[in-house]
Amino acid sequence: MSGTGFEGEILIRFALGQYIWRLEWCTNAPGVTQYQWTRSQERLDSMVAAHDAGNWVEISEHELKEYGGWVAQVVEEMVDRREKLATLSGVIGVVIDIVGGAAVITLSSVMSGDRRAHSTASQGLGTPPGGKVIPLPPRPTSTAPRVQLPKASGM
Template structure:
C-alpha cells in the first residue's frame, strides 16, 4: 500500500476513534458503515428513498445524536474542497430521507485535537493534529519533533515541530498504520466487552492519553519496529494550535 494511504488510513482511524471517546453516550458511526445501515439502525429516515449509489456511501464520522457529519481530509486546500464536496453529497442523500426538519444533519463543528506517537529505538516523536475550521470538514497534518526526545513532555514543551520529509513518510508510514491500528483495535475490543468506550481517552485534557498509553509498554514488543501513543501534559483547555494550521501543509 502506498505511504499516502497508510497515513491516511491511520489518521482516519485514530481521529474517528477519538471522536467516539469524546462523545461516549452518542451513537457514532465511522466510515466502515453505509448510510443505508445507519438509517436502518436508527430509524431516522426512509432508506428506500436512497439510490443504489447513495446506499453504499460511508461518511467518515456520522453522529446520529448530535446530527453531525464529518469528512476527514489532509490539511491543504484540495483536501478542504474534496471534503466539502463529499460532505454536501452525503448531506443531500441523508436529509432527503428525513421528514422531520429538526432531525436533519449538518456539518459538524468544534472538533480539534492533537496526539503524539513515538517509535521505539530512539526515533523522532511524531504529532498528528486536526481541526474543523470548515463545518463538517476535519483536516489533519503530521509533523515531527525537531530533535529526538526521551520524554513526551519534553517534546511537547519544546513546541518545535517540523514538516516530515517524503523519505521519512515513506519509511515510517506503514509503522504508523500498524501502531494506530493495533492500539485502536484493542481498545475497541475492550470497549465492546465492557460497554464503556468513553473510559478510554480524553485527548489534550486532564486525562489525556493515559489509558490508551498505559498498556503500550507491554504491547510494544508485539509491534515491529515498535511504537506508542504518548500522553500530553495536563491542560485546562484544548490547545488553539490546530486552528492555526496553514492552508497547505504539503501532505
C-alpha cells in the first residue's frame, strides 16, 4: 500500500541528565502518522545506553507538564540545525554545479581549440598558436636479424 511503512525514532536528552525521551513515529495508513512519546526507565549517561537498554515507559501527564517545554525547545533547536545544514548543503551543491559547468566549458573550448590548431597545421596553413612543430629525428634502423615466428603464434 502506497504511503505506509514510514517509521523512525529520535532520542532527546535534556535538562542536565534527566531521563532520555524517545519520539517514535509510524505511518500505518496513507496520510496518517502515529506518534508516541516514551522515556527511559532509569537515568542513563548517554542516548546510546538508553537505546541499548530498551527500557521505555509511558510519560506521565505530570512529566509532560514539567518537562514538555524543554523537550519542545530541544526539538526546535534540532530542526533548526538540520534546516541550516540543508540550506548550506544546497548552497554548496549549487557552487559545485557552477564550478563544474565552468570547468566543462573551459576544457571543451581548450580541446576544440587544440582540434582547430591540429587541423590548421595538417592543412599546411601554419603552426598551432603558442607553439612550434619540431619534427622528431628518424628512428635508427635495427641491425639485428629478424626472427621468424612460427605460424601458430598468430603473428
